[in-house]
Amino acid sequence: MAPHRVRVDALAPQMTLGPRETRHLHVLRLREGDEVRVFDGQGAEAAATLTRLEEAHAVLTLGERLTGAAETPQPVTLAVALLKGDKLADVVRAATELGAARVQLLVTRHADAREIGAQKLLRLRRVAEEASKQSRRAVTPEVLAPVPLGELTWQGKLFVAQPGASARLTDHLTWDAPVTVLTGPEGGLSDVEVAALTTRGAVAVTLGPRILRAETAPVALLGALVATGV
Amino acid sequence: MAPHRVRVDALAPQMTLGPRETRHLHVLRLREGDEVRVFDGQGAEAAATLTRLEEAHAVLTLGERLTGAAETPQPVTLAVALLKGDKLADVVRAATELGAARVQLLVTRHADAREIGAQKLLRLRRVAEEASKQSRRAVTPEVLAPVPLGELTWQGKLFVAQPGASARLTDHLTWDAPVTVLTGPEGGLSDVEVAALTTRGAVAVTLGPRILRAETAPVALLGALVATGV
Numbered sequence: 001m002a003p004h005r006v007r008v009d010a011l012a013p014q015m016t017l018g019p020r021e022t023r024h025l026h027v028l029r030l031r032e033g034d035e036v037r038v039f040d041g042q043g044a045e046a047a048a049t050l051t052r053l054e055e056a057h058a059v060l061t062l063g064e065r066l067t068g069a070a071e072t073p074q075p076v077t078l079a080v081a082l083l084k085g086d087k088l089a090d091v092v093r094a095a096t097e098l099g100a101a102r103v104q105l106l107v108t109r110h111a112d113a114r115e116i117g118a119q120k121l122l123r124l125r126r127v128a129e130e131a132s133k134q135s136r137r138a139v140t141p142e143v144l145a146p147v148p149l150g151e152l153t154w155q156g157k158l159f160v161a162q163p164g165a166s167a168r169l170t171d172h173l174t175w176d177a178p179v180t181v182l183t184g185p186e187g188g189l190s191d192v193e194v195a196a197l198t199t200r201g202a203v204a205v206t207l208g209p210r211i212l213r214a215e216t217a218p219v220a221l222l223g224a225l226v227a228t229g230v
Numbered sequence: 231m232a233p234h235r236v237r238v239d240a241l242a243p244q245m246t247l248g249p250r251e252t253r254h255l256h257v258l259r260l261r262e263g264d265e266v267r268v269f270d271g272q273g274a275e276a277a278a279t280l281t282r283l284e285e286a287h288a289v290l291t292l293g294e295r296l297t298g299a300a301e302t303p304q305p306v307t308l309a310v311a312l313l314k315g316d317k318l319a320d321v322v323r324a325a326t327e328l329g330a331a332r333v334q335l336l337v338t339r340h341a342d343a344r345e346i347g348a349q350k351l352l353r354l355r356r357v358a359e360e361a362s363k364q365s366r367r368a369v370t371p372e373v374l375a376p377v378p379l380g381e382l383t384w385q386g387k388l389f390v391a392q393p394g395a396s397a398r399l400t401d402h403l404t405w406d407a408p409v410t411v412l413t414g415p416e417g418g419l420s421d422v423e424v425a426a427l428t429t430r431g432a433v434a435v436t437l438g439p440r441i442l443r444a445e446t447a448p449v450a451l452l453g454a455l456v457a458t459g460v
Contacts, residue, residue, distance in 0.1 A: 097446050135443075168458060170458070207453070208328070210329055212365065220452065223452070223457075224454045226437050229396065
């Protein structure tokens with residue numbers, strides 16, 4: 001069985017856990033001497049030994065550091081339009097599993113929503129943290145507060161999913177620079193918005209001739225990325 | 231604006247609609263003489279004119295037939311293990327948007343569920359029908375009752391998503407024969423199950439080094455298919 005993974009603030013020779021994580025160790029019937037994994041959400045992960053287990057706190061002793069085998073060769077950003085309801089939570093969860101290092105929320109012209117509450121943003125960040133644990137990633141993707149699409153900046157390549165586009169993601173994908181994939185809101189991006197992006201160097205790519213829901217497109221596009229083996 | 235799409239039993243010179251579809255025409259404020267689209271869920275789609283609109287029924291007159299522009303060059307089957315709760319509905323919905331012609335449910339060794347009730351299967355079929363409308367497909371994917379994995383048969387190529395596999399879907403994908411993509415349950419397929427498939431000619435393909443939830447893997451794999459432009 002894979003060892004239990006514990007999120008810590010930072011990797012240190014001795015790491016003390018608070019009541020919440022400690023309770024979880026009790027639920028799992030772990031005992032002093034058992035091996036666990038620790039990760040900091042920034043890419044560092046290591047083996048650790050449970051050296052002390054009290055009622056409400058526990059101490060872990062750092063073991064061998066592990067390399068971030070679950071990360072893509074270059075950081076992947078998902079830039080996604082604000083969506084209604086719980087759809088963004090589903091998108092963030094899947095994007096985390098699919099290796100995104102960052103989720104940048106966007107305000108677009110045909111917007112399902114124009115802003116996001118502080119509580120909801122916090123919840124998305126919790127979803128990312130939980131999903132990174134479950135998918136055994138050492139990195140928790142950042143979830144960044146929305147910016148207007150026109151103010152989005154990116155490094156490396158940006159791919160925007162656009163109905164009617166003919167370019168294929170895999171034909172343009174090289175892993176020599178960071179990658180951003182961008183998807184629109186339920187009503188789609190406007191032609192003007194897509195043209196503004198391609199003028200700035202973005203590549204409009206196809207996801208086939210069907211109409212995808214706004215919450216399906218990012219998963220499909222990130223799926224195409226990871227199917228290359230990264 | 232795209233014309234309203236109406237599902238009919240079969241394309242015919244005159245097609246009479248029942249109360250339910252007719253009510254929808256009233257809600258949309260359509261009038262006699264307006265253009266609509268008709269589709270039969272089997273791949274046939276055509277233009278049609280609303281030639282009579284009564285309170286509880288309506289008549290459509292067939293126009294020009296359209297080719298199935300939203301269909302893949304060869305039929306795509308998603309073979310997916312039974313999953314708990316509402317996860318299969320999400321998978322069927324996304325698979326429909328992503329062009330699957332068929333969803334074959336599977337009973338696997340590590341099964342989240344070993345059977346599916348008649349009501350639930352019916353609901354999955356309704357989800358497929360609704361999603362085919364929304365994604366503007368003329369074909370509604372069949373949703374087939376579960377078979378044990380060992381009894382699955384397929385035509386053409388079968389790709390099975392497997393953690394640790396090194397082959398890439400896009401390196402093996404040709405559109406000269408039907409395509410089946412297969413994903414497992416929450417606990418994954420057993421090595422024995424995957425070996426039995428590859429012995430029969432299946433190709434085990436990678437979706438990257440992370441652990442994907444059972445409901446994310448099919449969307450990612452079908453996403454990789456459609457990102458080739460089909």
